Amino acid sequence: MDKVRTVSDTKRDFYTHHTRPINSIYRRFIEELLVEMHLLSVNVDFRYDPIFALGVVTSFERFIQGYQPEKDKDSIFSALCHSVGGNAEQYQQEAQSLLTQVQGMSILEFMEILKVASSRMPGDGILSEIFQAIAQNAQFKYSRLFTVGLYTLVVKIAPNLVENKEQRNQIFDLISEVFHLSSEKIEKDLELYRSNLDKMEQLLAVTEDMLEAERKKQRKAIQQTQITDSYINLTNDHQDDSTNS
Template identity: 45%
Template sequence: MDKIRTVSDTRRAFYQYHTRPINSIYRQVVQELMVEMHLLSVNTDFQPDAVYAVGVCQSFEQFMTGYKPEEDKTSIFNALCKAIEANPDDYRHQSESLLNFVEGKSAEDLVNWLLNPVADNGLDENIVNSLKSILERERFKYSRLFGIGFYTLINKVAPDVAKDEEKLAKLIAPYSEKLDLPVDKLKKDVDLYRSNLDKINQMLVVIAETIEASKKKRINIEKTEEKEEANEN
């Protein structure tokens, strides 16, 4: 019997793939995403799919906005995926392909397509098959990251509907019934996701203001020192 990987195993693998320190402001984001992805990866009821891939990629990109150094973001994302024995390029490919595919569709067309996914406009057959497979499963394992991916797709094609609780519930009803999605949990996850994005944006504004204030203070100190030196001479 294969030994089930622990969170410690995944954390250890992550730091083997990404050897640089994580910026302290973003450390909790990375840790929480790592644990969430790990727990899903060892759950026998869970099966990754393209909507989940959208959720993983979007969560990472949104919550890591403003990360410095910028070039470390790719290394961190790669390490998160590799630590759970997943392919980061595959996650990116699925996410980008699906988001590009739904561009220009109506919200109704999107939901109808998710209920009967077919290869179209060059969409990768593996992506279609992953979405078909979750429809055919006896028990679908819902995850917060799937919920975020699903919301991202809806928001991409119909942002007005995504913001209207009543319209959104009506729109996704056929798909949520098919997968037996926990609608209340989905709503809670989406609300928390949007709230956290607002907090991240507010944090970035505060950081920018702090940096600007520090820069001005340094300039004023330098000017004062220059005047004092001029007076002494």
């Protein structure tokens, strides 16, 4: 029997592929995402799908915004995917493909695709095929990242609608019914996701204010040094003139 990979194995693999230090502000998020992806990857019922991929890509992009150095972001994401046996390019391509699929789609059309998946009638298009495969999988393994992926699709289709909690719940109640999921669990995960986004944005704003204050302090110190140097030069020039005369 193959040995089940541990969290330590996955973390070791991650830091083998991304060898640079992780920016301290983002370290907790990255490690939590890594653990979440690991636990799913070793679950016998878990099956990778493009909606999950969209959830991973969206979570990473939203919570990693502002990361410095910027060039490390691709390396971190690649290491995340590789450490759980995935491929970063596949995640990104399939996530983008899903967003392209719903471009220009109305929320009513989206809900109709869901209803068709629930009825087991033949569907049309990649999104319909994905929905049907999930709806007909009695062992489907739910994850928070799957819900983030669905939420991202809904935001893409109707960005203003998702701010209305009643209408948002109506859509996700249908989703939970079609996929045989707990509506309470979905709502709780969505609220946590949105709340964490708000907290991250606040943290980044505070951090930026602190960095700007430090930059101003440094500029002031440089200006003061330049003034002092100019004064010293003028004094030396004056002393030289006095000596020469």
